[in-house]
Amino acid sequence: SQEMYNEIIQSSYNSNSKSNKKKSVGIIASRSQNIITVSLYNKNSYDVTMQIIPQYKNIKQLGNVEKEVVIKANTNFQYVRLKVLGSGAYYGYSFHWMMGSKNAKHNDNYIYRLPFAKNSAYLVSQGFNGTKTHKGSSQYSVDFVMPIGTKVYSARAGVVIKTKSNSNRGGYDKKFASSGNYVRVLHDDGTFGTYYHLKQRGVLVHKGQVIPRGFAI
Numbered sequence: 001s002q003e004m005y006n007e008i009i010q011s012s013y014n015s016n017s018k019s020n021k022k023k024s025v026g027i028i029a030s031r032s033q034n035i036i037t038v039s040l041y042n043k044n045s046y047d048v049t050m051q052i053i054p055q056y057k058n059i060k061q062l063g064n065v066e067k068e069v070v071i072k073a074n075t076n077f078q079y080v081r082l083k084v085l086g087s088g089a090y091y092g093y094s095f096h097w098m099m100g101s102k103n104a105k106h107n108d109n110y111i112y113r114l115p116f117a118k119n120s121a122y123l124v125s126q127g128f129n130g131t132k133t134h135k136g137s138s139q140y141s142v143d144f145v146m147p148i149g150t151k152v153y154s155a156r157a158g159v160v161i162k163t164k165s166n167s168n169r170g171g172y173d174k175k176f177a178s179s180g181n182y183v184r185v186l187h188d189d190g191t192f193g194t195y196y197h198l199k200q201r202g203v204l205v206h207k208g209q210v211i212p213r214g215f216a217i
Contacts, residue, residue, distance in 0.1 A: 007098055009025065009096060009098065012092065013092065016090075025040075025043070025044065026040075027095070028076075036081065037078055038079050038082065039078050040077060041071070044074070045074065045208065047071065047072050048098065049070050049100060049101060050069055050096070052068075052079075052093050052094075054093050055092045058084065058087070059082050059085060060082065062081040099192070100192060101190050104191050107191075113156075114153075115195065117151060122144040123145045124144060125143045126143040127143075128142070130143075153215060153216055153217065154213060154215045154217050157188075158186050160183060161186045161207060162183075162207060163203045164203075165198060165202055166201070167200060168200040170197075183205060204217055205217045
């Protein structure tokens with residue numbers, strides 16, 4: 001849960017900001033006379049959900065907007081138009097975002113495979129709503145006890161969107177929350193499968209790779 005929390009990206013934009021197009025998700029604005037057009041963009045290969053808090057001075061917002069929006073993969077769109085009411089006008093936004101669409105609907109008919117080799121069996125050490133760490137956003141996680149070096153296989157087909165394999169640190173303390181090695185796979189229904197507790201330099205796939213069900217990752 002803490003690892004997922006660490007992946008919430010905090011940022012801001014205001015009328016004095018310089019455009020930073022290096023960010024993968026952000027806000028841009030353009031002005032024509034006294035009308036300002038504010039747009040949102042997402043350069044990632046997956047949808048993201050953004051929460052936005054506006055701040056205005058001598059500015060009128062033209063129309064209503066959602067405070068939490070989904071930005072589709074590799075898109076940008078007009079979010080809101082503003083009207084300048086006088087001198088000293090200011091507009092700004094604080095926002096945060098994380099990967100995935102809040103509107104994703106899990107395909108409950110999909111049959112997952114176990115994430116290890118066929119004709120093998122491993123003990124489940126912690127399942128859904130575990131007493132140790134499987135709570136909150138991690139409540140549907142399952143841990144298997146496996147010898148270090150055991151191959152892990154994809155339980156479902158998808159696209160690899162993120163990996164980490166450079167860490168050799170671990171433990172229950174929150175200070176280790178950003179140290180876990182993992183592979184994250186985007187499924188065709190917009191949900192994700194994340195495979196944690198991988199060994200250092202143990203990831204076998206790369207970002208952008210399309211993998212079938214039962215692929216060694």
